[in-house]
Amino acid sequence: MITQKHIDQLRRIIGGENVLTTVEELLSYSYDATNMWSHMPDVVVFPTNTEHIAGILQFASENEIPVTPRGGGTNVSGGSIPIKGGIVLCTTRMNRIIDISKNNLNATVEPGVVLQDFQTVLAEEGLFFPPDPQSFAGCTMGGVVAENSGGPSCLKYGVTKQYVLGLEVVLADGRVVKLGGLTPKNRTGYELMMLFTGSEGTLGVISKITLRLLPKPKTNQTIVAVFSDVAEAGETVSDIIAAAVLPSKVEFVDNWTFEKFRGLLPDKILDDSQVILLIQVDGLPETVSAETGEILAICKDNARMVRVAEDPAEAEKYWEARSAHFSDISSRTHTIVNEDVSVPRDRIADFIRTSQEIAKKYDVPISFAGHVGDGNFHPVVLSDSRDKEHFGRALKCVDEIIETALSLGGVLSGEHGIGLEKQRFLKKAMDPAAIDIMKQIKNLLDPKHILNPGKIWEESPHE
Amino acid sequence: MSSSVKFEQIDRFKEDLDKCTKCGFCMSSCPVYQEEKVESSVARGKIMLVRALLDGELTLTDEMAKQLNKCTLCMTCVENCPASTQLHTVVTAARADKVKNKGLPFPYNFIFRWLLPRRRLFGWTVKIASWFQGIFMPKTEGTIRHLSMFLSALGKGRHIPQIAPKFLRQSIPEVNKPPEDVKTTYTVGYFTGCMTDFVFPELGKKIVKFLTRNGVEVIVPRRQGCCGAPVFLGAGDFDTGRKMADSNVRAFKNVDYIITDCATCASAMKDYVKYLADTPERTREYTEYAAKIKDITEFLVDILKLPPSAYKVAGEFRGKKVTWHEPCHLGRYLGVKEQPRKILKSLPDIEYIEMPDADRCCGMAGTFSINFYDLSRKIAEKKTDSINVTGADIVVTDCPGCQIQLIDGITRKGMPQKVLHIMDLFE
Numbered sequence: 055m056i057t058q059k060h061i062d063q064l065r066r067i068i069g070g071e072n073v074l075t076t077v078e079e080l081l082s083y084s085y086d087a088t089n090m091w092s093h094m095p096d097v098v099v100f101p102t103n104t105e106h107i108a109g110i111l112q113f114a115s116e117n118e119i120p121v122t123p124r125g126g127g128t129n130v131s132g133g134s135i136p137i138k139g140g141i142v143l144c145t146t147r148m149n150r151i152i153d154i155s156k157n158n159l160n161a162t163v164e165p166g167v168v169l170q171d172f173q174t175v176l177a178e179e180g181l182f183f184p185p186d187p188q189s190f191a192g193c194t195m196g197g198v199v200a201e202n203s204g205g206p207s208c209l210k211y212g213v214t215k216q217y218v219l220g221l222e223v224v225l226a227d228g229r230v231v232k233l234g235g236l237t238p239k240n241r242t243g244y245e246l247m248m249l250f251t252g253s254e255g256t257l258g259v260i261s262k263i264t265l266r267l268l269p270k271p272k273t274n275q276t277i278v279a280v281f282s283d284v285a286e287a288g289e290t291v292s293d294i295i296a297a298a299v300l301p302s303k304v305e306f307v308d309n310w311t312f313e314k315f316r317g318l319l320p321d322k323i324l325d326d327s328q329v330i331l332l333i334q335v336d337g338l339p340e341t342v343s344a345e346t347g348e349i350l351a352i353c354k355d356n357a358r359m360v361r362v363a364e365d366p367a368e369a370e371k372y373w374e375a376r377s378a379h380f381s382d383i384s385s386r387t388h389t390i391v392n393e394d395v396s397v398p399r400d401r402i403a404d405f406i407r408t409s410q411e412i413a414k415k416y417d418v419p420i421s422f423a424g425h426v427g428d429g430n431f432h433p434v435v436l437s438d439s440r441d442k443e444h445f446g447r448a449l450k451c452v453d454e455i456i457e458t459a460l461s462l463g464g465v466l467s468g469e470h471g472i473g474l475e476k477q478r479f480l481k482k483a484m485d486p487a488a489i490d491i492m493k494q495i496k497n498l499l500d501p502k503h504i505l506n507p508g509k510i511w512e513e514s515p516h517e
Numbered sequence: 518m519s520s521s522v523k524f525e526q527i528d529r530f531k532e533d534l535d536k537c538t539k540c541g542f543c544m545s546s547c548p549v550y551q552e553e554k555v556e557s558s559v560a561r562g563k564i565m566l567v568r569a570l571l572d573g574e575l576t577l578t579d580e581m582a583k584q585l586n587k588c589t590l591c592m593t594c595v596e597n598c599p600a601s602t603q604l605h606t607v608v609t610a611a612r613a614d615k616v617k618n619k620g621l622p623f624p625y626n627f628i629f630r631w632l633l634p635r636r637r638l639f640g641w642t643v644k645i646a647s648w649f650q651g652i653f654m655p656k657t658e659g660t661i662r663h664l665s666m667f668l669s670a671l672g673k674g675r676h677i678p679q680i681a682p683k684f685l686r687q688s689i690p691e692v693n694k695p696p697e698d699v700k701t702t703y704t705v706g707y708f709t710g711c712m713t714d715f716v717f718p719e720l721g722k723k724i725v726k727f728l729t730r731n732g733v734e735v736i737v738p739r740r741q742g743c744c745g746a747p748v749f750l751g752a753g754d755f756d757t758g759r760k761m762a763d764s765n766v767r768a769f770k771n772v773d774y775i776i777t778d779c780a781t782c783a784s785a786m787k788d789y790v791k792y793l794a795d796t797p798e799r800t801r802e803y804t805e806y807a808a809k810i811k812d813i814t815e816f817l818v819d820i821l822k823l824p825p826s827a828y829k830v831a832g833e834f835r836g837k838k839v840t841w842h843e844p845c846h847l848g849r850y851l852g853v854k855e856q857p858r859k860i861l862k863s864l865p866d867i868e869y870i871e872m873p874d875a876d877r878c879c880g881m882a883g884t885f886s887i888n889f890y891d892l893s894r895k896i897a898e899k900k901t902d903s904i905n906v907t908g909a910d911i912v913v914t915d916c917p918g919c920q921i922q923l924i925d926g927i928t929r930k931g932m933p934q935k936v937l938h939i940m941d942l943f944e
Binding site: 100 | 535536537538539540541542543544545546554555556557562565566569574575578580581584597598599600601602
């Protein structure tokens with residue numbers, strides 16, 4: 055579909071050094087962090103400014119070439135995979151932090167800034183952008199907004215959309231629009247920047263982002279609690295929240311990931327336990343100390359062991375072990391099916407128990423980790439897509455787990471987005487009229503369907 | 518895919534290949550990715566390329582070789598990988614299979630297969646090159662000159678130190694005993710490496726003097742050769758690498774330890790068994806050989822356990838501010854992180870300042886800096902920025918390869934720092 059003439063034109067628009075075409079380079083943009091999908095693009099382009107993006111999109115629109123926006127490509131939804139080929143528009147070379155304002159508590163960044171780099175610079179200024187997807191080491195700010203990312207800290211601080219003040223977006227036809235502004239309050243017309251926040255690259259390409267910031271909490275404390283029973287861990291979380299203590303993070307890992315905690319916690323406790331809760335409280339020293347005391351008291355009722363990290367270095371080790379969960383599980387098997395459901399907090403124990411029964415029924419290994427404080431869970435089924443029979447059982451198992459989450463009043467995706475991975479469940483999880491509205495918005499903003507085509511909803515044959 | 522293409526080495530390390538889950542954590546620390554921001558530079562991209570090679574989806578093209586060569590093997594991604602994927606192993610194995618299937622291009626086939634394994638001849642070639650270095654290249658600063666004609670095959674306008682008029686092997690005896698009033702505690706073999714032998718012989722002399730003064734008999738075997746790092750790790754020529762390994766193993770019999778002043782040589786030789794052992798005999802020999810290898814700082818701190826008073830800073834360096842660059846091969850490969858810092862912090866005559874990201878790759882990486890000189894320079898700039906922040910007078914390290922890269926970077930920026938081997942500091 056893409057010819058040499060098209061590639062020459064792209065080189066003229068953004069410069070030859072920003073266009074990749076060898077098959078080896080293209081293969082490197084055929085995947086994301088999922089493992090069930092891949093597709094090669096025909097060309098990869100690296101815009102370095104808004105005009106570049108506008109030029110690329112205008113060209114793509116005129117020639118009806120698919121464009122898949124991509125940042126770090128750390129997403130776990132299939133969202134950045136160019137499933138229809140065409141152009142991958144990679145923003146990693148637009149990585150300037152344009153402004154950080156301590157007085158206004160806001161920052162303006164380009165989409166290719168890596169979240170971790172942004173956090174480091176903010177911390178030096180005593181500032182804080184709370185969303186902390188566990189891909190922070192590689193994910194970029196454009197992706198954080200386009201996926202409306204979450205992470206552990208969202209329990210107390212909310213998800214990305216709560217921090218988006220303004221966006222500059224390039225529309226499918228190359229027009230550049232500025233949405234929102236610099237102020238935390240802004241009641242001017244529709245909240246159009248929310249349309250692009252969480253749009254998964256299907257409505258426009260984000261070229262500049264203004265974010266609300268918070269002062270960095272003065273201190274924090276990490277508490278580790280180990281439980282012999284999943285339900286007891288779940289009840290403990292409910293008890294903590296019910297006691298009107300709001301930790302910044304409450305994370306759950308099951309014994310599949312205990313190996314990462316060996317050497318940090320006693321073997322004899324780990325050997326016959328089921329769950330570790332990692333809890334962090336933050337704020338002023340007095341608050342942190344009081345809340346730590348309350349949480350300790352609550353945990354002691356159910357936990358086999360509770361420990362307060364002695365210093366930041368010890369705390370860091372626990373959080374690293376938690377971060378490693380996804381990779382740790384994935385590296386143990388050929389294929390994982392990773393879900394991202396969110397259930398109301400008081401149904402957590404029910405959800406886990408039922409899911410375990412379902413996994414047993416289909417005879418597939420399952421591991422749970424997640425941001426249990428806000429009910430967002432990542433059940434991971436370990437399988438091997440080369441073994442059709444096993445993989446079939448794994449898929450049936452996750453189907454039922456998702457049904458379970460929905461029946462408990464939960465949602466299909468807490469923070470990963472739909473992309474390709476969760477398309478087949480969308481009809482079950484969303485009102486048909488709402489899906490129809492989405493399609494109408496898509497038609498309005500991207501009438502030729504060039505932007506990240508084939509994502510979010512399953513296409514009907516005529517689309 | 519032609520059935521004649523085999524991936525013997527990759528297959529051996531397939532487990533490492535399978536570990537990668539594509540999470541992308543490697544992007545945060547990869548020095549090459551930080552510059553290029555392109556997926557094929559980073560571990561995840563390279564893993565996917567090698568998988569595609571095995572699946573027959575891609576073939577061993579020059580472009581594929583280029584992408585696989587574009588790695589400093591710094592191991593930072595390995596350190597940060599939640600799944601402990603050993604990218605450096607996969608890349609090395611892939612380079613080896615490339616050579617097996619496609620051969621080595623000129624001039625590497627000549628240099629690696631023919632010249633490097635013949636130490637005396639290599640020495641003569643370097644000597645001849647050094648004459649040309651003086652004739653054709655303008656003298657830049659002190660003893661630093663532009664690259665010689667011979668070495669210009671390997672670089673582009675790099676500032677490197679002058680090749681020494683007299684090599685180390687010509688300057689010291691094979692057996693060096695401690696002074697008569699000092700009791701001999703150990704007998705060690707000194708693996709001098711090509712750089713110390715040809716470029717930094719004064720360093721070699723200092724090390725021999727330092728060790729003998731502290732009761733160590735130092736043997737400098739005449740039959741030792743190149744460690745093989747550029748040959749089997751850089752270029753993937755395992756057959757030649759094996760010959761070099763065998764001759765080094767033969768050269769170092771009957772010593773308590775084998776001491777190196779070059780972290781790259783030390784780690785490469787420790788890796789003989791991993792990459793080159795193809796028979797039970799070699800596995801045994803290489804394993805025994807590896808167990809004896811100690812980096813000089815590791816030997817001084819962990820084995821000799823010298824008191825601070827044993828380290829006498831040379832007069833010209835007293836009162837100076839000193840910072841430390843940790844070579845990748847020392848910190849991440851050999852796990853020697855604290856020993857050199859312990860020595861430096863104990864010296865009352867200097868002020869030690871730790872630089873930011875002291876363990877970040879300097880971008881030298883041997884053949885990498887030849888194939889991708891501009892990229893290598895950009896990586897070095899982050900290092901020279903770190904050095905600048907410290908305000909140090911002297912940068913010390915423990916790898917002559919890093920030393921050359923730092924000299925090049927510092928000279929280029931017109932910075933005032935002297936670059937030395939840590940052992941250069943002492944009398």
